[in-house]
Amino acid sequence: MKKESLTNFIRNIINEDLNLNPHMVIRTRFSPEPNGYLHIGHAKSIFLNFEIARDYQGKCNLRFDDTNPEKENIEYVNAIQHDIKWLGFDLDEDSICYTSNYFKKLYDYALELIHQGLAYVDELSLEDICKYRGNFFSTGKNSPYRERSIKKNLYYFSKMREGKFSEGSACLRAKIDMTSPFIILRDPVLYRIKFSHHYNTGNEWCIYPTYDFAHCISDAIENITHSLCTLEFADNRRLYDWILRHISLHGSSSHPKQYEFSRLNIKYCVMSKRTLNLLVTEKVVDGWDDPRMPTISGFRRRGYTASSIRKFCHRIGVTKQENYLEIAALEACIRDELNETAPRALAVLNPIQIVFENLPLHYEEYITMFNHPTKPDMGHRLVMFSQSIYIDRSDFLEKANKNYKRLVLGEKIKLRHAYIIQANSVKKDKNGNISLIYCTCDMNSLNKSIRDIKEVRGIIHWVSAKKSISAEFRLYNNLFLHPNPDPDNSKESSIESISHLINPNSLLYQYGYVENSLISTNPGAIYQFERVGYFCIDINCSSSEQLIFNRTVKLRSNWK
Structure with missing residues (x-):
């Protein structure tokens, strides 16, 4: 079945393949290494592989590339x-695979290459292997162990398997061409020694295949038709094809093909799991699901929905063009969704108290407010209004110019969904800071529009000081100051090498109040706090005793 509604070069390739072989069953795979949590870059690959399998009535495997037990x-x-x-893709038992389940088959394929004289045990150190390999400007030279006999290589490889060599003292390399213009073909390492416990195979093995050796064979074992990976693996395709050409693919219906697409890069975000792990282990962030992290779990805790991430992946498409996207492209997807689905509520993040001089001390009433301005089917709520309220400190000035559309001493303002008020005087502390605002409330103005009253400057939000709920608000910003904080994806990265790039204001705390109707909210619930932004209740830390709200995203534009 061809899928014409979505178009990209990979789907075009699949359509051409199906024209040549209409009975082909499309099989893809998503093969992460289980050495960290998935990030937003993985979401693009998940979306691509699982959507293609679904649209072409094929199958997508989740295969754990678990060949490095240390991590x-x-x-x-x-x-x-x-x-x-959570992203919305089904995983049945048959679709979850592990490279470690193929270790015996991979070992047998390594023996097959040795029998053909196409692999040998090398005892050069890792440093010397790199020196012998050369670089883009010079060809490599053969290892002194390269011409060992097949019999000796079989013997030494068995000794590697038995743990008779120490880590780093030997490895198995493919015998291809040390003068190849493609460095990947200069006798790449196929097996290395690691005396580490494996979460799946325990201590059964002390030698482990490299990604390049295991990946292509695992694809063949699982009958993958289209092996989709990012552009940094483009040169590896030469080795991918070389290995598959030189082993006997028993039980495989065809030789899988590798195709590359551009990875997802977002400005001010790190997509290196090595660096992300560093941020976690050095406690720069509060775990993998810290809302500042570009992990899927971090976005989930911040209030992003699965549908917004899928929409983002759909919008950015699939190409071979490397670029860096603005984080605003992702923010637009969640903002568009929450504008339609998130109930509204009142919150004051930086409170200052107002007292109404013309209302009795114990005055209170409940005002009916719709949960969404354009969706009456989302219901309504009752919000308390009382003789004393809180407004945001930034919503009041003693003196202001005509462009300031908030409360000014001696002038009138409309409270959101409530009354028109006028500021009369203020009380200040010993440092000259305003601690209290005295106002008059027009009790006949509940249903009046500011369009009909010229002297009203604008509208501000508020909560009752009598029955509001105290809350902590966590305001998240970019974790990094540089748009490309991890350009080299360096193996030598350390917390010292990136500390100067970390934004000291990536997380700001404010303590204020939310309206009384939020007393029974559940972790993960998302609201639009009017004029402030979209916030969700933290799924880890919030409780009925202490409400904690994470800012998901700011509103589309700043209040004027």
């Missing part, structure tokens, strides 16, 4: 599955 664990395995399901 992998079951926590990451579980988190990855949770994120994929």
Whole structure:
């Protein structure tokens, strides 16, 4: 079945393949290494692979590329599955695969290459292997161990398997061409020694295949038809094809093909799991799901929805053009959705108190407010109005010019969904800071529009000082100051090398109040706090005793 509604070069390739072979069953795979949580860049690959399988009535496997036991664990395995399901993609038992389940087959394929004289055990150090390989300006030279006999290589490889070599003292390399213009073909390493416990295979193995060796064979074992990966693996395709050409693919219906697309890069975000792990281990952030992190779990905790992330992936498309997107492109997707779905509420993040001089001390009433201005079917709520209220401190000035559309001493303003008030005087502390505003409330103005009253400057939000709920507000900003904070994806990155790039104001705390109707809210609930932004109740820390709201995204424009 061809899918014409979505168009990109990969779908065009699949359509051409189906023209040549109408009975082909399309099979894709998403193959993360379980050494960290998934980030927003992975979402693009998840979306591409799972959507293609669905649209062409094929199958997409989730395969854990678990060939490095030092960095992998079951926590990451579980988190990855949770994120994929949360994004809206089904995972049945047959579609979840592990490279580690193929270790015996991979070992046998390595023996097959040795038998053909196409692989050898090398005892050069890792440093010397790099020196012998050369670079883009010079060809490599053969290792002194390259011409060992097949018999000796089989023997030494078995000793590697038995743990008779120490880590780093030997490895298995493919015998291809040390003078190749493509460095990837200069006798790449296929197996290395690691005496580490594996979360899936335990201590059964002490030698582990490299990604390049295991990846292509795993694709073949699973009958993957289109192996989709990002552009940094473009040169690796030569090795991918070389390995598959030189092994016997028993049980595989075809030789899988690798295709590359551009990775997702977003300004002021890091997409290197190495750097993300560094931020977690050095406690720069509060775990993998910190709302400042570009992880899927971080976006979820911040209040992003699965549908908004899917919409973002759909909008950006699939190309071979590398670029850096503005974070605003992702913010627009969640903002558009929440504008339609999020109930409205009143909140004051930086409160200052107002007392109405013309109302009795114990005055209170409940005002009916719609939960959404254009969707009456979302219902309404009752919000308390009392003799004393809180407004935001930025919504009052003793003196202001005509462009200031908020409360000014001696002038009138409309309270959102409530009355018109006038500021009469203020009380100041010993430092000269305003601590209290005395106002008059026009009790006949509840349903009046400011369009009909010329002297009213504008509208501000408020909450009752008598029955509002205290809350903590966490305002999240870019974690990094530089638009490309991890340009080299360096293996030598350290917290010292990136500390100067970290934004000291990436998380700001404010303490204020929300309206009384939010007393029974659930973790994860999302609201639009009018004139402030979209906020969700933190799923980790918030409780009935202490409400904590994470800012998901600002409103479309600033209040004028």
